Amino acid sequence: MAVQFCSDEQMERLRSYPDIGREELIRFFTLTRKDLGFIDNSSRGGGRGSAARLGLAVQLCTLPWLGFVPDDIRSVPQAAVQRLANQLAVFPGALEQYGRRAQTRSDHLKLVLKYLG
Numbered sequence: 001m002a003v004q005f006c007s008d009e010q011m012e013r014l015r016s017y018p019d020i021g022r023e024e025l026i027r028f029f030t031l032t033r034k035d036l037g038f039i040d041n042s043s044r045g046g047g048r049g050s051a052a053r054l055g056l057a058v059q060l061c062t063l064p065w066l067g068f069v070p071d072d073i074r075s076v077p078q079a080a081v082q083r084l085a086n087q088l089a090v091f092p093g094a095l096e097q098y099g100r101r102a103q104t105r106s107d108h109l110k111l112v113l114k115y116l117g
Contacts, residue, residue, distance in 0.1 A: 016075040017062075028065035029080045031087045035060060038115050039088070050090035055098035056108045057084045063112055073098065073105060 020029075031039070039053055039060070058076050061084065062069045070076075074095055085092040099105045 016070050016072050017066075017077055020065075020077045020080055024065060025077075025079055025083060029061045029083045031057065031061075031084070036087070050088075050094040051097035052104065052108075053088055054081070054085060054090050054092075054095050055104070056111070057088060058095065058098075059105075059108050059112045060115070063109075063116060069109060 035057075039056055055073060058073055058081070059069050061080065062073075062076065076095070078092075081092045081095055085094070
């Protein structure tokens with residue numbers, strides 16, 4: 001007999017992002033020069049565009065903030081998307097195109113885990 005580890009409500013929280021406060025936004029969604037270099041170097045090798053760069057940045061910032069990356073990466077708070085898009089000089093709406101290839105999200109998460117150590 002299967003036992004449910006988390007309630008449906010807890011599972012939903014793991015699939016999406018919580019609200020974010022100003023301090024968290026600044027602390028976790030500010031890219032360093034090193035972070036920008038990582039995103040640019042990772043992007044160059046695969047010929048990735050704005051959506052991939054922004055999605056990679058979202059994962060890079062989310063992991064230290066939450067300790068995991070929710071399933072629905074597009075549910076990241078809009079303020080975080082806007083902040084990252086400004087730093088990357090990309091259109092915030094590009095995130096809607098992120099992850100069209102099935103492996104993109106998991107490939108990026110592997111890169112982020114390796115980068116963060």
